[in-house]
Amino acid sequence: MKGLPVFDLAIIFIYLVGMILVGVYFSRKNKNSEQFTKASGLIPGWAIGLSIYATFLSSNTFLGVPGKSFGGNWNAFVFSISMPLAAWVASKYFVPFYRNTGEISAYTHLEKRFGAWARVYAVVCFLLTQLARMGSIFFGIALSLQALTGYSMQMIMIVIGICIIVYTVLGGIEAVIWTEVVQAIVKTLGALLILYLIITNMPGGVSKIVEIGKSADKFSLGSFKFDFVGSSFWVVLLYGFFINLNNFGMDQNYIQRYHTASSSKAASKSIWLCVWLYIPASLLFFIIGSCLYAYYEVNPELVQSIKHQVAIERLPLHASATEVLKVQNALVPSDYGDKIMPHFMVTKIPVGLVGLIVSAILSAAMSTISSGMNASATVFSVDIYKRYFKPGITEKQNLSLLHLATVGFGLLGMIAGIAMIGVKSILDVWWELSGIFAAGMLGLFLLGIISRQSKNHEAITATIIGIAVIIWMTFSSLLPPEYEVFRNPLHKNMIIVIGTLTIFLTGLFLTKIKNKKTKTVH
16 A cells, blocks of 8 residues: 555545536526426537446446456457447437426336336336445445555545535536536546556557457457357347446436437437447457556566455455465456556556546546436435425425435445445446346336337236346345256346346237237127
8 A cells, every 4th residue: 555645636636626616616506406407408418428428437437347358358348339229229219208208207207107116116226226336336436546545445435425425416417417528538538548558668568468468368259159158249238238228218317418408319419429439438448458467467476466455355354374375376367357457556657647547537436426316316306205205395395305315315325335345346246236226127118118008017017027037037046056957047147138028028918918808808
């Protein structure tokens, strides 16, 4: 551990104060809930596009992706390749649908289609997804900054959390979007700077990186066999398509932004801007991971301190030096991938630039957390409080409620982050949790939009069957060896694919049976 030089700390401090000042600036406009949640529909499409891109490019991408690429290959990049297809569906069908309903919440229409239970179910899934996302991002940011600053992970989460809460509460969605525009630029420049520094520190430069990467099969996108047990190309492609469909079609973070645009056309353009920025940006982080792998292959002695740190974290406090060494020697690159980039930053990045790169990582985290807090508060006020506790809430009370809910969700996200300390791969945990929570929502949503004849009875039956399948797929690996035959044979990323399709297809099947019966009766 080493503390950051005063100059770097000053840069980080200026960045954090700058974000708070943006919140203060927009707080003058935030006099009603419409402004707080929709910015009165006056944000330009390019700014919304940059803001969606910033939300996508979280610190999970900034730290988790190079870690994953360092420990494995480019298989996870297939997730990004799936985005254009999901964006096409979203811009053609979802954006006009939400703009026409005029409802700020993504989940109000589910009640109109299937009853109150559908809305409650989607809201609970969404809020759990947000807490999982915010928690994993708080955790990721604390992991890297602990290595850089020497401060405890808990303290880092609390300081950053307070800054985000302040500007999100003061400035509402407008502050969220405009801070994200700045953050999108800062983190993209930060990534390019890291890549430049790795290449300049690498003996043999780019050609040596490519040579080492090729020999270790670092540039592979995964197996092209139709294999759904391992993490093949097709598994990640399907997973990516369904998760991105969920992001663009069911996630309040994105749907709320469609309402901040001046027209459906501007909202659709913002989705495409996000996609064309995110694909090369995510590739950049895979390249960084492969470059780091080559760098540490050439300098193997540098890995020992990282392995030592991971071994200590995995063992109880009173573990002997022999036990630490045994665990240390057994570690493979995928066990310590998440710690590689922070280590490189501590040891190789010159004073002044570390402050800029930490600000880039901070901006990667803050953009996703702030939009998550604003979206969660909006959903809580519209779908829970107004619906069940106080339908006749006044404008002033509603704005106060939004402020309180924003603070509440920020604190819960921090608590979730602290609870995740000690996890192996940030990206794996986030992918698993989001796949579980998102599967049911997307299946129900698609049934509601595509099958106009499906009603409450078919939807509730299909959802119960879908949830049962999701629970079995998620937890069947815990079954004892004698029941091994009942374990889920598919890769865990298939949970959202199978869960979504189960609900959607079961709903269609039940509707078809009902229609046949109705025709027979008539």
